Amino acid sequence: xxTLEKVEQLETIEGSGFxxxxxxxxxxxxxxxxxxxxxxxxYVTEVRTLAGYQKEGVVHEGINGSAWRMTTDEGLHIGGRDxxxxxxxxxxxxxxxxxxxxxxxxxxVRDIKIDDLKLDLKNGYYxxxxxxxxxxxxxxxxxxxxxxxxxxxxxxxxxxxxxxxIKASPAMATMGTPVESTFAIYVNGRRRMxxxxxxxxxxxxxxxxxxxxxxxxxLDCSDELEDIIxxxxxxxxxxxxxxxxxxxxxxKRIVRTIAGNSILLDPDGVIExxxxxxxxxxxxxxxKTDERLDGxxxxxxLAMIAAGIAFCYLTQIERYTIHQKFNIRGARLVxxxxxxxxxxxxxxxxxxxxxxxxTHLFLSGDEDGTTHEKLMKIAATVCYLHATLAxxxxxxxxxxxxxRDV
Numbered sequence: 001x002x003t004l005e006k007v008e009q010l011e012t013i014e015g016s017g018f019x020x021x022x023x024x025x026x027x028x029x030x031x032x033x034x035x036x037x038x039x040x041x042x043y044v045t046e047v048r049t050l051a052g053y054q055k056e057g058v059v060h061e062g063i064n065g066s067a068w069r070m071t072t073d074e075g076l077h078i079g080g081r082d083x084x085x086x087x088x089x090x091x092x093x094x095x096x097x098x099x100x101x102x103x104x105x106x107x108x109v110r111d112i113k114i115d116d117l118k119l120d121l122k123n124g125y126y127x128x129x130x131x132x133x134x135x136x137x138x139x140x141x142x143x144x145x146x147x148x149x150x151x152x153x154x155x156x157x158x159x160x161x162x163x164x165x166i167k168a169s170p171a172m173a174t175m176g177t178p179v180e181s182t183f184a185i186y187v188n189g190r191r192r193m194x195x196x197x198x199x200x201x202x203x204x205x206x207x208x209x210x211x212x213x214x215x216x217x218x219l220d221c222s223d224e225l226e227d228i229i230x231x232x233x234x235x236x237x238x239x240x241x242x243x244x245x246x247x248x249x250x251x252k253r254i255v256r257t258i259a260g261n262s263i264l265l266d267p268d269g270v271i272e273x274x275x276x277x278x279x280x281x282x283x284x285x286x287x288k289t290d291e292r293l294d295g296x297x298x299x300x301x302l303a304m305i306a307a308g309i310a311f312c313y314l315t316q317i318e319r320y321t322i323h324q325k326f327n328i329r330g331a332r333l334v335x336x337x338x339x340x341x342x343x344x345x346x347x348x349x350x351x352x353x354x355x356x357x358x359t360h361l362f363l364s365g366d367e368d369g370t371t372h373e374k375l376m377k378i379a380a381t382v383c384y385l386h387a388t389l390a391x392x393x394x395x396x397x398x399x400x401x402x403x404r405d406v
Contacts, residue, residue, distance in 0.1 A: 011050045011215075013071045013083050020084045021229040021287075022218040024058055024069040027296070031062035033170065034300055035293045036105060037341025037350070041065075043306040046208045047314055048332035053080040055314055058216055059303045068299040069216045070229065072311040075282055078243045078319070085229060085285040086277055087315055088123065091308030091385055092260040093273040093287040095143065096121050097301025098171035100262060101269050101291025102352070103147075106165055106345045112157060115150040116264070122278075123258045125384040134324060134378050138387040143175060143395040155406040160348070162399050170339035170352035171305050174385075177353055178392045183380065184360040187372045196377045198356075205360045208332045225270070225297045229287045238280025256384070268292050271301075306337040309357060309385045316379035317361070326375055328365035335359045357389060 013020065033041035041062035047055050053074040060067045072087050074080025085093075096119050107114050124141030147162050166172050184200040185192050191204055243254075257278035262271050269291035276284045290298040299307075310333060317331045336358040343349030363372050380386050399406050 012052075012081070013050065013054050013056070013073060014081075016215060018069075018218060019228065021068060021070040021299070023066055023222045023224045024216045024219065025060075025067035026219060026222075027061065027064050027066035029064040030293050030296055031065035031300065031302075033062060033302060033339050033341060034101065034291060036109070036345055038343070040338060040340045043302060043337045043339065045306045045310040045335040045337065046211065046333070047310045047335070048208050049314060049318060049330065053078065053315060053318055054084070055311055056216070057307050057310055059299065059307050061300060061303055065300075066296055068303055070299070070307050072307070074315065075277060075279075076240050077279060077282075082283050083231070085275065085287060087308050087311035088125070088256070088258045088277070088384060089260070089275040089285055089308075090287070090304045090311060092121060092123050092258045092275045093289065094301040094304030094308060095123075095171050096260055096262040096273045097271050097289030097291055097304060099165060099169045099301070100264070100271050101289075101301060102165040102168045103161060104267075104269050104291070106161055106168065106350070109345045110157070110161065112153045112161055113151060114267070117150075118148040119262045120146040120148075121260050121262075124255070125258075125387075126253055126255045127382060127384075128253050134320065136378075136382040138382045138384045140175070140384060140388040140391050140393055142393040145395050146398045146400065148400045150402055155401055158401050159399055159406050162397065164345070164348050164350065166395065166397065168341070168343075168345060168350040168352045170341065170354055171301050172395070173352050173354045174305060175388055175391075175393050175395065179354060179356045179389050181357045181359065181380070181386055181389055183376060184358075185373055185376050186360065186362045187369055188364055192369050192373065194373065194376070196373055197380060200358050200360065202336070202358055202360070205334045207362050208334060209330070209362075223297055225288055227286070227288070228298050229285065232274065232284045232286050234284040236276060236278070236280055236282045240281035241279070266292075268295070270295065270298065302337075302339055306335065309337065309389070310335045310359075312385040313359065313379060313383045316383045317375060320375055320379055320382075324375070326365065326371060327367055328363050328372065328375060330362075330364040332362045333359055354389070
């Protein structure tokens with residue numbers, strides 16, 4: 001059996017020889033949440049830390065769907081290796097993939113022919129306080145969305161289509177529906193009662209290190225796309241600058257903008273999203289999603305959403321472990337992300353939603369139990385995506401039909 005120390009010292013994304021993302025387990029069908037509902041599906045994400053800021057996750061798409069192995073890394077600006085997308089890039093891609101999927105499904109029901117569809121989506125986040133002092137807090141800003149459509153449909157029909165799709169997207173609900181996430185913590189193999197955050201009522205879940213006795217590997221003869229996630233080779237202009245961690249009282253606000261744009265690879269719902277952190281020198285990564293109910297060649301946008309939330313939280317665990325010099329190692333988690341659909345796509349009542357995300361954090365170390373929970377809480381407080389789940393922000397939406405704003 002692998003030990004935590006050996007995993008931390010030796011395992012890297014590039015060292016596995018595997019792609020950044022691949023199908024790990026074949027499902028019996030696509031998750032029903034990708035259909036027209038009503039339905040409730042729970043995505044389960046298992047993540048473990050690798051070397052540095054790298055992480056490996058397996059996302060199970062509901063009860064029936066496939067499981068996808070994905071990896072994340074941070075950029076050189078905070079000491080990452082920059083070989084896989086950063087967590088917020090997953091979230092940006094998930095928003096776009098799921099939203100486009102809902103647009104296409106509503107268009108089909110309403111007999112609106114779409115000749116082409118592109119999306120530009122920017123997410124804004126900021127943190128106030130200091131990572132070193134341990135008082136940093138994350139915040140989210142409204143998304144800025146630009147939808148470009150080529151279609152012969154009337155402008156009023158297209159405008160209603162986009163607004164109804166935003167309402168129908170469970171991914172977009174992560175920004176519009178405030179939920180109180182719940183937490184469980186396991187220290188050196190033993191679960192402790194959480195007192196500083198909402199305590200999870202879910203029974204004990206298996207430790208990912210015990211669940212996966214072998215490293216997840218790609219399926220043989222899989223029907224997945226090539227390069228589900230890939231580094232494009234493009235980078236923002238400018239030189240990379242080290243991130244500011246707020247080491248003194250002069251640092252009040254650190255802003256992060258994530259820019260993404262998407263194109264249709266298949267008009268039925270296979271999408272590729274280019275995403276990048278809006279800082280000088282940052283690398284672009286492209287992520288593919290499959291929003292088709294009868295397809296299974298890439299993760300859904302909701303899988304990207306679930307992965308992004310889990311990855312972002314563990315990044316904050318790692319950053320605080322470093323800055324606070326905690327003797328804690330081997331962070332991993334199991335996270336439950338419930339998504340729902342209700343109503344009818346034909347009449348505008350179709351509504352996507354998210355229920356509270358339940359995170360089970362596993363830590364090993366020589367610190368006392370109080371210190372382990374302190375780490376859990378301050379990471380949750382600064383995590384941009386847990387801040388997103390807890391807040392309610394309305395997106396700024398611009399729609400262009402055949403080159404003209406509507």
